[in-house]
Every structure is written in structure tokens, then in C-alpha cells.
Amino acid sequence: MSVYDKTGIEDLGRRLTGAGCELISTGGTHRSLSDAGIAVRQVADVTGSPEILEGRVKTLHPTIHGGLLARRDSAGHMAELEQHGIDAIDLVVVNLYPFAATVSKPGVTLDDALENIDIGGPTMLRAAAKNFPSVAVVVDPADYDWVADALADGELSIEQRRGLAAKAFQHVATYDAVVADYLASDPASEDEMPEQVTIGLKRVSALRYGENPHQRGALYVPASGGSGGLAQAQQLHGRELSFNNLMDADAAWRIVSEYTDPTVCVIKHANPCGLASSDDVAEGYRRAYEGDPVSAFGGIVGYNRPVTAAAAEAMDPVFYEVVVAPGYDDDALAFLQRKRNLRILSVEPAVSGPGAADYDVRPLSGGVLVQTRDTIAEYPDQWTTATKRAPTSAELADLVFAWKAVKHIKSNAIAFVKDRTLVGMGAGQPNRVVSVHLSSGRRARSRLAACWHRMLSSHSRITLSWRQKPVSRPSSSRAAPFGMMKSSRRRMQPALPWCSPV
Numbered sequence: 001m002s003v004y005d006k007t008g009i010e011d012l013g014r015r016l017t018g019a020g021c022e023l024i025s026t027g028g029t030h031r032s033l034s035d036a037g038i039a040v041r042q043v044a045d046v047t048g049s050p051e052i053l054e055g056r057v058k059t060l061h062p063t064i065h066g067g068l069l070a071r072r073d074s075a076g077h078m079a080e081l082e083q084h085g086i087d088a089i090d091l092v093v094v095n096l097y098p099f100a101a102t103v104s105k106p107g108v109t110l111d112d113a114l115e116n117i118d119i120g121g122p123t124m125l126r127a128a129a130k131n132f133p134s135v136a137v138v139v140d141p142a143d144y145d146w147v148a149d150a151l152a153d154g155e156l157s158i159e160q161r162r163g164l165a166a167k168a169f170q171h172v173a174t175y176d177a178v179v180a181d182y183l184a185s186d187p188a189s190e191d192e193m194p195e196q197v198t199i200g201l202k203r204v205s206a207l208r209y210g211e212n213p214h215q216r217g218a219l220y221v222p223a224s225g226g227s228g229g230l231a232q233a234q235q236l237h238g239r240e241l242s243f244n245n246l247m248d249a250d251a252a253w254r255i256v257s258e259y260t261d262p263t264v265c266v267i268k269h270a271n272p273c274g275l276a277s278s279d280d281v282a283e284g285y286r287r288a289y290e291g292d293p294v295s296a297f298g299g300i301v302g303y304n305r306p307v308t309a310a311a312a313e314a315m316d317p318v319f320y321e322v323v324v325a326p327g328y329d330d331d332a333l334a335f336l337q338r339k340r341n342l343r344i345l346s347v348e349p350a351v352s353g354p355g356a357a358d359y360d361v362r363p364l365s366g367g368v369l370v371q372t373r374d375t376i377a378e379y380p381d382q383w384t385t386a387t388k389r390a391p392t393s394a395e396l397a398d399l400v401f402a403w404k405a406v407k408h409i410k411s412n413a414i415a416f417v418k419d420r421t422l423v424g425m426g427a428g429q430p431n432r433v434v435s436v437h438l439s440s441g442r443r444a445r446s447r448l449a450a451c452w453h454r455m456l457s458s459h460s461r462i463t464l465s466w467r468q469k470p471v472s473r474p475s476s477s478r479a480a481p482f483g484m485m486k487s488s489r490r491r492m493q494p495a496l497p498w499c500s501p502v
């Protein structure tokens with residue numbers, strides 16, 4: 001037994017000695033056990049070598065590793081143990097130096113970090129895990145109880161030992177990935193994508209199923225630590241979250257997090273069908289909802305400010321699956337909790353763990369695409385005007401709003417915006433002209449289509465304005481909504497019969 005985190009170790013030690021085990025421990029673990037009156041030998045007494053180099057070498061010794069690695073079914077191995085006076089070791093209980101927690105501390109030095117890279121612990125875990133046909137390895141304190149129960153009744157089965165071995169290897173792999181991330185986060189190497197990427201994740205919850213009922217699914221967070229973000233949201237109310245709930249709630253949280261002004265969105269199928277900024281969050285919700293009242297049903301509502309009672313009441317007539325916000329006024333929460341099926345999430349901004357490379361990862365058949373996140377700073381005061389008429393300052397504010405919105409709408413993304421409110425949205429269409437057509441709610445005019453065609457041939461990102469009444473909702477002002485589109489391809493789409501250039 002050699003554990004950094006001593007929680008539960010006395011109870012386990014007592015149960016193991018009760019089951020007839022003889023215990024061997026390193027310095028601090030030995031102290032904890034013997035102080036609790038449990039019979040235990042010092043590892044140094046077993047190896048005949050003292051701990052040296054300030055604890056850098058404690059268990060790295062043939063007596064320990066011979067005892068762990070010898071095949072019990074090999075007469076040769078057992079004879080060698082005998083010859084060298086080594087006893088077989090049947091169970092290893094180890095947890096490692098807290099590397100991630102250490103490097104999360106502000107002002108941590110490289111020296112501190114290096115001293116917290118555990119070497120002897122992983123070596124014992126790997127040795128015991130390799131030899132799981134004969135040896136059991138316990139790395140997770142959550143396993144202490146059932147392992148002690150099994151040993152009290154006899155022994156662990158081969159399947160149980162194999163499961164523990166897999167867990168130990170997984171643990172060591174994740175631990176090493178965090179160390180590698182930390183060491184790789186050298187500013188000099190930031191220009192290049194890394195040669196190899198190992199992403200250590202730990203499961204925080206099992207989901208009933210994945211995207212479809214025949215798929216399995218679970219939620220993971222980075223093993224390197226970090227906090228906040230949708231994956232670490234606190235669920236304040238409602239039924240279990242599904243895979244799709246989490247996907248949509250994340251889309252909601254990401255889009256409202258894009259705005260500094262108080263902003264509310266309504267998400268359907270990972271796209272915002274409603275989005276509005278307003279100093280009054282209840283008004284923001286109303287305007288977001290009115291952007292597309294039909295699609296809002298069954299959606300997810302996201303706020304970047306605490307939900308007020310007025311906003312909660314405004315949401316009342318509509319069925320929503322999830323609401324996600326950085327907090328809730330007490331009366332708002334009490335009001336929302338009346339709805340049995342509404343899942344209520346409280347989220348804090350995401351803070352990456354130490355050295356965690358913050359990648360966007362997409363699966364391909366046979367591989368994955370990895371890119372850095374789309375977090376570029378935008379400078380609207382440096383934008384140039386593509387049209388003859390320059391936007392007014394109110395129109396520019398709408399364009400800034402639209403530019404942030406369109407980043408979160410799936411391609412071919414179209415956003416019509418008026419008064420910092422999304423009034424029309426086109427997403428996921430294979431044809432961008434059709435996407436405009438859908439988002440404007442009526443057949444695109446040939447003049448508009450021609451305008452698109454001219455611009456699509458020369459720009460990959462386009463801002464557009466034209467004289468046309470807002471179509472998705474009535475507006476008191478006579479100015480037209482502003483449109484914005486995003487496309488990752490420069491090629492012009494083939495002309496459709498109803499949008500031939502004029």
C-alpha cells in the first residue's frame with residue numbers, strides 16, 4: 001500500500017489484515033497505518049534499501065517489482081524469487097501524487113511540478129496490472145470496499161482483476177497525458193499542432209443512451225481538472241439529462257457566452273431559432289422567443305445573466321426541455337421548479353485545467369480532425385464596408401450581433417438581425433441561396449439572389465444589407481434587417497431557376 005491520498009486507508013488496512021494479508025507500505029502510508037494500530041512493514045525493511053533522493057526512489061526495487069511481476073504459473077519465475085529471497089506480492093493499492101492539482105495552483109514552479117510527477121506509483125500500478133492473472137491492483141478508493149468484501153470471502157476473480165488492471169492502465173495513461181500537456185504548453189511550441197494528442201478524460205456521468213436509443217453514451221470532463229462549462233453544470237431541477245439535451249444546452253451556453261450584453265437564446269437542434277440582447281433579460285427572452293415562436297416549442301433556453309422572476313414567468317406558457325443560465329433569482333428558480341419536466345442548469349464560465357490544450361475535435365472515419373478553438377478577437381472598428389452605403393451605428397451594432405450569431409449557426413448560415421434580435425435564420429442547408437430563402441420566410445427575390453451570386457464569387461464571409469421590410473416579425477422602424485452569412489467555401493453555388501442573375 002502506497003497512497004498519496006490516505007482517505008479510507010485505515011479501514012482498508014484493517015480489513016485486509018483481518019482477511020489474512022500482510023501489509024507493506026511506504027513512509028507516509030506506513031505512518032498512517034501503524035498510528036492506527038495496524039500491523040504493517042516498512043518497504044525499506046523489505047527491500048533492505050532506504051528511501052533515497054527525497055522520496056524519488058522508494059519502491060523502485062527488484063524486491064518489489066520481482067514480487068509483483070513473477071508469473072505464478074512459471075516454475076522458473078518462482079524459483080528465481082526463491083533464489084533471491086523475494087516474496088510474491090498479490091495486491092497493490094496505490095494512488096498517485098496530485099500532479100494536476102499541483103500545477104493548477106497559481107504561481108506553481110517547474111520544480112514543484114516535476115516533484116509531483118509520480119514515478120514509483122505508476123510503475124507499481126503497471127507491473128501489477130500486467131500481471132493481473134496473479135495480482136490485483138487498486139487505484140481508485142471507490143473500489144476499496146468491494147475489494148475488501150471479496151477478499152474477506154476468498155479471492156478476487158480473474159475477471160475482477162482484469163477490470164481493475166484495465167482501470168489502472170487507464171489511470172496511468174490519463175495521468176501521463178496531463179503531464180505531457182503541461183510540459184507541452186511551452187509558448188515556443190504554440191504555433192504548431194502537436195505531433196501526438198492524448199486527451200485524458202474522466203467520466204462524470206453515464207447517460208441512459210447516446211444520440212439514439214441504440215447508442216451508448218456518457219459525459220466526460222478533462223482529467224487535467226478545470227472547471228465550469230456545460231459539462232460541469234449543476235443540475236438544480238428536473239429529470240436526467242439526455243445526450244441531445246446536453247448537445248443543445250451546450251449550443252445555448254456557447255452562443256450566449258459570445259455576448260457581453262445580457263443575451264437570451266432559444267436553441268432547437270443545436271441552432272439558435274431565437275436570440276436577442278436586451279438589458280432586461282425578460283424582454284430579451286420575449287424577443288428571442290418571438291424570433292421563431294413555432295420552433296421554440298421543446299427547445300432549450302440559454303441566458304448569460306441570472307434568470308429573473310419576470311423572465312421565468314415569460315417562459316411559462318411554452319414547453320421547454322432545458323434552461324441554462326449562470327444563476328437564478330430565488331423566486332425565478334422556485335417558479336421554474338414548478339415544472340416537473342424542465343431541467344434547470346446552472347453553469348459557470350469554463351476554466352481550462354493546467355496545460356490542457358483546448359482543441360476542437362471532430363471524428364472522421366478512420367481518424368479525427370483537430371483544430372484550435374474559434375476564439376479570435378473581432379474588431380468591428382476595423383471592418384470595411386462592402387456595400388455602397390455604410391451602416392449607421394445602430395446597423396453596425398446589429399451586424400456585430402449578427403456576426404457573433406452566425407458563428408454558432410450551422411453552415412450555410414444566414415442570420416437576419418434587427419434591433420439586436422435574430423429575426424430570421426437559415427442553417428444546415430446544402431445551398432446557401434435556399435438558406436436565405438428559408439430564413440427570410442419567403443421566396444428570395446431575383447434581385448437579392450443576383451446580389452448574393454455576385455458576392456459569393458468573391459468573398460468567403462459576407463455582410464449584406466438591402467431595402468426590404470423585415471419579414472419574420474413586424475417592426476416599428478422602416479429600416480430593413482441586416483443579413484449575415486458564413487461560408488467555408490468560396491465557390492459559387494449553381495443558380496436555381498428562380499434566382500437567375502439580373
Ligand SMILES: NC(=O)c1ncn([C@@H]2O[C@H](COP(=O)(O)O)[C@@H](O)[C@H]2O)c1NC=O
Pocket residue numbers: 002003004005025026027028029030055056057058059060094095096097117118119120121122
Ligand atoms: N519513488 C518511488 O519509488 C515511489 N513509490 C511510491 N511512490 C508514491 O508515493 C506515494 C506514497 O508515499 P507515502 O506513503 O510516503 O506518503 C504514493 O502516491 C506513491 O505513488 C513513489 N513516489 C514517487 O515516485
